[in-house]
Amino acid sequence: MREFDWIAxxxxxxxxxxxxxxxxxxxxxxxxxxxPATPIVTIDTMVQSVHFDLDYMTWADAGYRxxxxxxxxxxxxxxxxxxxxxxxxxxxxPATVRDEDLAEMRGGMAGAFEKYGVTLGGGDTVAIPGxxxxxxxxxxxxxKPMTRxxxxxxxxxxxAGHLGAAGxxxxxxxxxxxxxxxxxxxxxxxxxxxxxxxxxxxxDLGATACxxxxxxxxxxxxxxAEQSGLALHLSLDAIPxxxxxxxxxxxxxxxxxxxxxxxGDDYALVFTVPRDLVGNTVALAARFRVPCVHFGExxxxxxxxxxSTWRGEAYTPExxxxxx
Amino acid sequence: MREFDWIAxxxxxxxxxxxxxxxxxxxxxxxxxxxPATPIVTIDTMVQSVHFDLDYMTWADAGYRxxxxxxxxxxxxxxxxxxxxxxxxxxxxPATVRDEDLAEMRGGMAGAFEKYGVTLGGGDTVAIPGxxxxxxxxxxxxxKPMTRxxxxxxxxxxxAGHLGAAGxxxxxxxxxxxxxxxxxxxxxxxxxxxxxxxxxxxxDLGATACxxxxxxxxxxxxxxAEQSGLALHLSLDAIPxxxxxxxxxxxxxxxxxxxxxxxGDDYALVFTVPRDLVGNTVALAARFRVPCVHFGExxxxxxxxxxSTWRGEAYTPExxxxxx
Numbered sequence: 001m002r003e004f005d006w007i008a009x010x011x012x013x014x015x016x017x018x019x020x021x022x023x024x025x026x027x028x029x030x031x032x033x034x035x036p037a038t039p040i041v042t043i044d045t046m047v048q049s050v051h052f053d054l055d056y057m058t059w060a061d062a063g064y065r066x067x068x069x070x071x072x073x074x075x076x077x078x079x080x081x082x083x084x085x086x087x088x089x090x091x092x093x094p095a096t097v098r099d100e101d102l103a104e105m106r107g108g109m110a111g112a113f114e115k116y117g118v119t120l121g122g123g124d125t126v127a128i129p130g131x132x133x134x135x136x137x138x139x140x141x142x143x144k145p146m147t148r149x150x151x152x153x154x155x156x157x158x159x160a161g162h163l164g165a166a167g168x169x170x171x172x173x174x175x176x177x178x179x180x181x182x183x184x185x186x187x188x189x190x191x192x193x194x195x196x197x198x199x200x201x202x203x204d205l206g207a208t209a210c211x212x213x214x215x216x217x218x219x220x221x222x223x224x225a226e227q228s229g230l231a232l233h234l235s236l237d238a239i240p241x242x243x244x245x246x247x248x249x250x251x252x253x254x255x256x257x258x259x260x261x262x263x264g265d266d267y268a269l270v271f272t273v274p275r276d277l278v279g280n281t282v283a284l285a286a287r288f289r290v291p292c293v294h295f296g297e298x299x300x301x302x303x304x305x306x307x308s309t310w311r312g313e314a315y316t317p318e319x320x321x322x323x324x
Numbered sequence: 325m326r327e328f329d330w331i332a333x334x335x336x337x338x339x340x341x342x343x344x345x346x347x348x349x350x351x352x353x354x355x356x357x358x359x360p361a362t363p364i365v366t367i368d369t370m371v372q373s374v375h376f377d378l379d380y381m382t383w384a385d386a387g388y389r390x391x392x393x394x395x396x397x398x399x400x401x402x403x404x405x406x407x408x409x410x411x412x413x414x415x416x417x418p419a420t421v422r423d424e425d426l427a428e429m430r431g432g433m434a435g436a437f438e439k440y441g442v443t444l445g446g447g448d449t450v451a452i453p454g455x456x457x458x459x460x461x462x463x464x465x466x467x468k469p470m471t472r473x474x475x476x477x478x479x480x481x482x483x484a485g486h487l488g489a490a491g492x493x494x495x496x497x498x499x500x501x502x503x504x505x506x507x508x509x510x511x512x513x514x515x516x517x518x519x520x521x522x523x524x525x526x527x528d529l530g531a532t533a534c535x536x537x538x539x540x541x542x543x544x545x546x547x548x549a550e551q552s553g554l555a556l557h558l559s560l561d562a563i564p565x566x567x568x569x570x571x572x573x574x575x576x577x578x579x580x581x582x583x584x585x586x587x588g589d590d591y592a593l594v595f596t597v598p599r600d601l602v603g604n605t606v607a608l609a610a611r612f613r614v615p616c617v618h619f620g621e622x623x624x625x626x627x628x629x630x631x632s633t634w635r636g637e638a639y640t641p642e643x644x645x646x647x648x
Contacts, residue, residue, distance in 0.1 A: 023471045026471070026472055026551045027473065027535070027551065028400035028534070028535055029364035029366045029398060029466075029469070029471075030366075031363075031364050032365060035358070039359065039363070040355050040356065043413075043414050043461060044414075045448045045459065047453075047454075074352075076353065086365075089367075090367050092371055122365065124367050124368055124459075127374060129371075129373065130371075130453070133369075145346075145353070145355040147347045147352075149350060149351065
């Protein structure tokens with residue numbers, strides 16, 4: 001191996017063309033099909049032991065997760081799941097990784113590619129004297145792209161999806177407390193799903209800004225506030241903690257809140273909408289079977305500043321989110 | 325540092341929008357402008373000490389080179405230098421790298437961005453307990469995309485650009501033989517240029533397949549042959565060895581040939597054209613001040629097979645090209 005092999009092995013499973021790709025693997029460049037809507041692009045890098053820990057998940061999980069976390073960015077951008085999604089993957093692979101592990105990782109990626117209808121556009125496989133590094137560039141198409149900079153003073157701040165599960169799973173794994181009935185938490189961490197249909201529908205409805213909750217709810221809300229040049233007032237009492245965390249005996253209320261508000265890796269969507277759309281938004285999310293909560297307001301103030309309350313008092317976590 | 329900083333620092337220099345990018349750095353996805361021609365995409369990963377060696381080049385060189393090698397792929401794909409070229413950069417940065425080195429690398433990249441008119445679309449900065457890893461995804465636009473799979477039996481095989489300089493520079497540096505007057509060779513290695521206007525013109529003229537010479541002339545010609553399902557007969561007597569290598573006393577004729585035919589990192593273009601276009605092609609390359617030589621034919625045979633001759637005898641190098 002492996003300078004030319006790993007991505008090619010993934011391509012073998014999917015062929016050299018597909019929706020959105022006229023010519024894929026094999027040339028200096030992939031040739032894309034004409035874009036059916038505005039192209040949106042995300043790039044994400046994951047380093048072994050920093051962003052994915054093989055003590056806590058399988059190689060297949062790591063592959064699946066690399067794909068769905070990139071898709072989650074496309075969801076936040078308003079990508080249409082029916083329009084082409086094209087992936088470019090780069091893998092820097094240490095000599096110590098076994099071929100069967102690489103095959104397992106490919107299998108995990110392939111599962112996510114199939115589930116979400118992703119076309120492999122191209123990639124690069126190189127050797128590295130260090131940890132494995134996986135970089136995913138995904139191109140989607142958004143009829144109405146969403147960014148982080150469109151929130152307006154007076155808009156409602158909302159979150160759709162479950163929070164805190166991945167953070168709880170990491171805590172349990174790290175402290176060797178995970179048990180048989182923690183499957184739901186562990187799955188949320190190891191095999192996150194991307195809310196890509198919901199993102200597109202929120203854009204249509206009129207969401208003004210959106211981010212996925214990868215760094216942590218407060219951190220990602222702050223990114224929206226910063227990019228939009230405003231501040232946020234948030235109330236954390238009703239944010240949608242994952243049911244398996246809400247019922248879990250290993251955590252007290254304050255730990256549940258901290259995990260839900262700051263732990264990240266949840267891939268929920270945090271977004272802003274004009275106030276009169278709050279009801280419609282909750283109804284829309286229900287159609288996607290996702291809890292959706294209005295938990296704050298956009299206000300004038302220092303860009304990115306957040307004031308949050310919990311049980312009637314100011315809540316100021318040590319960190320807004322997780323930095324790897 | 326540096327989870328969020330390094331790419332943002334590069335973006336500060338260029339702003340959040342530019343040709344081809346409606347919304348860049350700051351959101352989960354970049355939003356691209358509608359494509360003015362067929363989008364073509366390349367992704368390349370470079371690992372410190374594997375693909376760029378800071379004993380042999382500065383941080384600024386490494387940054388410049390990362391950009392121009394990606395542009396060279398776009399050149400081979402027929403990208404139009406007048407249409408938007410959008411870059412997405414991911415950097416995995418070890419804690420041991422100094423901030424001033426990162427600033428220098430940004431400076432090198434910025435120089436190449438400005439020279440070639442590249443817009444920064446987005447990126448990702450992460451920490452790594454290992455060597456620095458830089459992944460570049462570039463999106464260009466080709467009115468007539470070129471790939472490696474369009475060569476036909478009977479087509480002429482040609483190469484445009486200088487060969488062997490980068491390989492010679494690495495040899496001299498490795499053996500501590502580099503001298504003051506080796507500047508031209510060292511510059512060709514440290515600051516390669518992309519033949520991006522020429523690629524577009526070759527596509528217009530009717531080139532049937534194209535690759536850039538990153539792995540080595542024979543290796544990249546073999547890639548075309550393999551993808552196109554045919555074999556090549558090549559004559560290496562007249563291939564355009566870099567003038568500074570052709571005149572260099574440290575190398576004999578056979579070493580010059582080996583470096584020109586197999587060393588790679590030259591970023592010349594190897595391509596195929598119908599036989600009746602050979603004359604026009606040489607004239608076209610002359611307008612770009614690039615030597616251009618017809619050195620072989622596409623023939624029926626095992627896909628990817630190459631027979632090459634030098635001075636009337638079969639020439640079979642140990643390796644067709646360089647694998648890092």
